[in-house]
Amino acid sequence: MAWRRAVQRFLRDRAATLGTALILLLIVAAVFAPILSPFPSDVADFHTAHRLRPPDSINWLGTDRMGSDLLSRILFGARITIAIAFIAVGTALVVGVPIGLVAGYYGGWASNLLMRVSDIFLAVPQIVLAIAIAQTLGPSIENVILALSITYWPFWTRLVYAETRSLKNEVFVESAIALGASPWRVMVLHILPNIASAIIVRTSIGMGVTILTAAALGFLGLGAPPPAPEWGRMIAESREFLPEAWWYATAPGIAIFMVVMGFNLLGDGLRDILDPRIRRGIGAK
Amino acid sequence: MTEAILSVRNLRRHFAVRGPFNRRIGSIKAVDDVSFDLMPGEIFGLVGESGCGKSTLGKTIMGIHRPNGGEIWFGGQQIDLLLAAGQRAVRRNLQYAYQDPGASLDPRWKIGRSLHEPLIIHTALDQAEREAGIRKILEAVGLPGTHLDLYPHEISGGQQRRVGLARILTLHPKVVILDEPTSGLDVSVQATVLSLFRSLRETFQLTYIFISHDLAVIRMMCSRVAVMYLGRIVEMGPTDVIFDRPQHPYTKSLLAAIPKIGGVRVTRDFWLRGEPPDPGNLPSGCRFRTRCPKAVDRCAREEPALEATGCQSVACFFPG
Amino acid sequence: MTTLLAVEDLSLGFATEAGFASVLDRVNLSIERGQVLGLVGESGCGKTTLASAILGVLPRHSVRIAGGRILFQGRDLLTAGPAFVNQTIRGRAITFVPQDPFTSFNPVFTVGAQVMEIMKWKSPRRAAPDWVGRLPAFLAPYPSPQRRSDREAVLELLDAVQLPRPAQLLRKYPHELSGGQRQRLMIAMALLPGPDLVIADEPTTALDVTIQAQILGLIRRLASERNVAVLLTTHDLGTAYEICDAVNVMYAGQDVESAPVDKFFAAPAHPYTTKLLASLPRADGSATGIPGEVPVMIAPPSGCRFHPRCDRAAEQCRTARPSVEQLGGGHWVRCYRPHRAAP
Amino acid sequence: MRRLEMILSRLVWFVPTLAGLVVIVFLISNVIPTDPVRVALGENATLAQVEAMRVKLGYDKPLAVQLARHFRDVLSGNLGTSIYSQRPISEDLAKRLPATLELTLVAIALSIALGIPLGVVSALKRNSLLDHAVRVVSVSGLAIAAFWLAMQLQFLFAMKLGAAPLNSRIDGFGPEPITGLFIVDSLLSWDMESLGSALSHIALPALTLALPAAATIVRFTRAGVLEVINSNYVLYQRAMGMPPGLVVWKYVLRNALISTVTQIGLIFGVLLTNAVVIETVFDWPGLGTFAVQSILQSDHKAIIGFTIWTGALIVIFNLLVDIAHSIIDPRGTR
Amino acid sequence: KYVHANNSGYDNLDPHAIFDVGRAASRINFYDGLYRWVDNPPKLIPWLAESHKSSADGKSWTFNLRKGVKFHDGSEMTAADVIYSIERMLATKKGASSLFMPIIDPGTTKAPDKYTVVFALKESSAIFLATVPEILVVNAKLVKQNEKDGDWGAAWLAKNVASTGSYKLKRYDPAIGFVGERFKEHFAGWGPKAFDEIEFRTVLETNTRVQGLMKGDFHGTDGYLPYDQILRLKQAKNVQIFEQESMRVFYFSIHNDRPPLNDVHFRRALAYAFDYNGFINDILKGAVARNPGPNPNNLWGAPKDLQGFTYDLDKAKAELAQVKQPLRPITIGTLAGFSETEQAATLLQNAASKIGVEVKIESAPWQVVQSRMQDRDKNYDMVPLWKSTYYVDPNNWVGELYGSRYYGTRNYSYNKDDELDKWINDALAINDEEKRRDLYEKAARKVTEQAMGIFVYNTKWYGPYAANVGGIRFCPIGSGQDMRWAYFK
């Protein structure tokens, strides 16, 4: 019942709905890229004679420096974006959340040390470490994902750690412990569900951040190697044609914008819906 | 004389006050050298001003806080030394009802699930058996069965209190520590909740430690009462005796401060001045001396011990 | 005695997500100069709402005033210009002591700064030149002669509310003070502008009994010394008994009974009042309580809102709200079937 | 006193944090496959030379020994020489630091000047047209890829309108270096031409950096004001008839800023992140371009040096934020 | 004042430490060599030396120095300075020294008198004279004063100039560039309108260089811009473009020593799989000329009738069918920041996939690519890049790229071909140009026919300068950045 009400609230939240729509758009684009794109082969095929054509009825978004259809490339690029965002954030989550949970629950010097390490990771901009790692491993999508996961897990550990710490002081957790519940039970059944909303919200926003970082890596030439239609790389390619071929940079830039916006809006919307403080505030009679 | 069901001997619980560098810069003596016995079936009241350590005492007995010193005996067993497994067994019999019952329920769990939890933890009953048990308890605390499908924030404060109690009673404990069970309730609700406590005590043969700062409620509910001031018990004895012939100046001032409808207006000439000192920075000697009209030099030098005079014990050099 | 403040048939409510909550229903109330009036009722019955309505600080976007008047010295505050009310009534003629001294000080300014800010704008000695009004408020000057005399007045009053070493105290931050000290400061701040009426919203609920006794004594003494009227809201009948001249009882947004304090406790007329008094814990262990629950304001019971829980309720209680029945000696009740004191 | 101790304890954390940083970065940079010695020696080196250089630079030793030596060097402030440029790395970093500082500080100032008033007004006029506009823009600001925004601004302002220079930090060599911050230096030496040039050059990159930062500040200020505006102390001041403008801009704002100030520490990290890419786009001779270059050149020591400096910068900045925080919020340490 | 926007950084001014095209301006404008290359086709003109003689066996070379040449500090340049300079190059082993280390031993260069220098080569070298302009002379006394720990003044010369050159160093910032002030007493004298100051500024971003040139902030920039930019610049009124045929061959370097690339059929298959016309005519808009072999068309030693490969996937498939070894994915390294290399690589990748060869592309900065190429094991399979002119002799191309003596320095093909090696070594040892031409043509033919590299085009130099700049003397060496001849109209 409460669940259905949450869905209703969600649908009423225009921003969250728009965000979901944008993300669905991304997923549809990724899944059906071969069907949707007008020139599916253009991902790796060139028509040098058609290079740098402005948008027209054939190439809706124009063509790039090799004469490939930009729309097709952007649709296929959605696959890369999805892969990077979901796998990198997913891995970081799978690693970071349990660590943060256990460290936050038990405390002690070991988890203090752990938190120090994650602090150190967080002291340096993620992109700096990611660049170093991506460069170490050589440019490829897999390595970008790896670099982002390695640098992103401390973020989750921190978040979950802090949430767990504060939840541990909550009366209902204390009372569960007083009732004799095992640590495992308290962590998994009481703490985790209660920080889940925070995690979900941050995941959504983290997806956006990760997509931006991945695009930045692609932009710097550390992402997927050519001819992969990775959006950041496309923007980098477009740079030297900026004055003449305005559409070249515009299309992938807007694609990135829409997707990140989608995740941010969804995150914001979820925050309003899921954040217990806010819900309690509104739900109270 | 019957055997005490719960005995507390010289219990201590101090909280470190930490400054920068995680350095210990002092300690709050939330519970300091507290001893008392709890007899089966009685309602033992614990009163005192906010921050005097009532909740901490309760939680230390429960094992939520580790004591810094002293012993706790429950049913002939010293429970403060037990390891996790032993503690769990004790917890079936010793339960703590939180000051804010709403907050002691997981906001994401339906009431029903929260009520199942103690049985899942402590028994091997199956779903149907548990459900039956819960419905019985629910009835006992006066809640409709439909409430099982609601979330904590969807019910009123009085009902939350009932749920909190039901949750504790599912395990049929022997002793329940009730921490401020009526604070924040309106008098009309408070009256019904209090009578519920009484009837439950009958039904389940419970022994209560009843924590409150409301003397009127204590007087109505308890057979014996201990008055705490800044981590110590300053006076203890049967309720009637304490209320009629208080010996400690602090107890006197407490009694003087409650308005008595129909009586003289206490605010006209209320004599106690000042406020309790900072618990992290206690005065030397007797803790009450900074506010005590009787205080002399000796009170600053020595700390009076809790000494029995008849059925009543007082920690004061100049009782009466 | 002349009526200082009269609330007449005030009805208002809030637009909420769940619907319109009718929080005050034709409420009447009047205070004489120098009188301490207790507004008693259970949690959520609309005490704070009524006090806020008099002060004019209800949330503007959600509040809907359905009718009634709030007459202060004969002037309707609901229709008076907001700038006028803000400058000459609020904080001047009517001041405020909040419920919770812990959260009513701005935590990041010293209490001295906050006291002096009040004095800068609300001091009885304030004589602001014309052009000051046109400046943005945070640029307005504080003439030093006024500042000096204000400061003296502050120190004097802090002494009067029994705050030790006032000068040092003013340099502290709120979190460095105890609850009792803060509430004394609040009282001092309420008296400094030399008001005619102080609205004190449950000034002692957050405090311990010993402190409560001290604070109540203080309010009572200062009010009579300075001839200030006090509207004191509370849910604690004991508090009302201690310092009030008269008591006004509310239930679920409706006023039900009003009486001088002695009559109120000796001969309550409304069934709700009697039940409330019977709920107080007594040494003999008898406290009856009131079965049922406080109604929701969104769809309140019709007529007298107490009727679902009233054992004397009749059909007419369900349909229409009883009007005021004077019982003499300033005692009135709104009930078709009140308890009548044996003559 | 409290504050001093807080600062001291922060300073004490500084050391292990940086030490940890050194280790992590060292480990990361040491598995880079390209051979730094080869890069150092250039086209013509023979195998023997390479080996000699390897020994000379200590690359032949086990990793632990290298790490220990590295620690010793870092402690003595010596980050080694760049194997590509052949100059001491600390020198290179020191030369580039002012550029990055100037850029990020201007960006922060810009974002604060933009973000706080907008956040307050948008909270006060909640659900108004302005509020909606501000929220849309601020959500967008966080979704734009910084480098793309940089390019679009370049395209619009530099290429199409010619209103701003395309990139770099100043025309020519800039004013006499005193602090290294061109804006400050040109003011100090009263060199108006340089000042104009420096300002026009910094406008676009600072704006690019400031927009997402301002978006964050707007959001937090707005949320902070909304939270505070309903608090009891604001209610109290309103009930006491204090001038509404005063209540908002003095009393509400200061409380609302507490969370914003904490955010500014994080924002600084984000700014540095974006600076890495944006400096590259705008050819800004700061730490960011240095980092990208040295990482692409597999210049181990330069990467380590950069990371340490960045980490230190962030730690120092956060220290300043903490101090600011303790001034705004006197309720003791966090 | 002339302002030049350069596409790479001047992070070191030491003339003996740097030897790349991007940083030619600091060497050529601050320093003088014994001879100097000018114009196109390149001519060698006497510079610090007035004349030279070589012994019959080609091993002893005597240079007569110009008299009265002044260093910037006023002292006179003598043979001692020349000897210090060559010893310094041999000792520091950087930059152009690799040209001399194989043929000159330290301590063997002598000065019979103050104005005569004698080089004693270990073996006869046909290219020695062509490389003599790279012996840039530093002020020995001044440098010695600034030596530290036997570093031959490396630290000092990195930031300072001690020379006889056309310009004195006025300001220098490695992150920004340098400003040179005309050295009025330069021995070669000055034209009436020569620039008083030249500023070379590092502007990495192509767009900025172009934009700045069009706005008038810069007066010149590098001549190898992408052709799209040249077209843009041609529209601008205040910019003129000098067009010159250069000697800068774009080709795919192939690792010839690694299966399956060691199979000529595989290499040929790839050579047939590159769309030369699409690349030259569409992507580069015909701005360059097809160059079928390793040597630039406009230099002797390039066979005039050489037939290169054409884009023909059928032939490619046929060749591939003859490959016996198992196929595997081929890795191409491209130069970050040089999008042409990436486009060439993707073009090849695309066609290769059609004949069933998988290609992976990795991009890295030039330094990294180079360091990998110099290592036989770490080298990429293929790298598209340019071979520029360091000295004007076919050896600069076919010799260095395929002579085994240059393995790991400038030969990245690691090819094993004794016949080819012999031709190249022979051509180095004799001085008869006719014979040498013959050898180089044979070598070029063989290299092409064996597809040891995929040779694409020879660059044209499109020197963009402000319309009011005159007197630019383009030479493939120095890329038109020798500013002493130029002036404002």
Ligand SMILES: Nc1ncnc2c1ncn2[C@@H]1O[C@H](COP(=O)(O)OP(=O)(O)OP(=O)(O)O)[C@@H](O)[C@H]1O
């Ligand atoms: N976990 C803790 N860490 C540090 N200090 C604590 C902790 N719990 C309680 N204290 C301190 O111990 C003292 C006693 O607290 P306790 O909660 O036991 O008082 P109480 O009598 O229950 O008060 P109340 O009536 O307000 O519930 C207080 O000064 C409190 O600040």
Ligand SMILES: Nc1ncnc2c1ncn2[C@@H]1O[C@H](COP(=O)(O)OP(=O)(O)OP(=O)(O)O)[C@@H](O)[C@H]1O
């Ligand atoms: N801004 C508001 N919007 C909607 N409902 C409100 C608002 N303010 C108060 N109410 C509702 O009005 C009713 C009366 O509230 P009010 O705060 O006046 O009660 P009270 O008598 O002061 O209670 P307490 O003793 O708990 O302070 C409550 O049901 C409350 O939920």
Ligand SMILES: [Mg+2]
């Ligand atoms: Mg408590």
Ligand SMILES: [Mg+2]
């Ligand atoms: Mg209230």
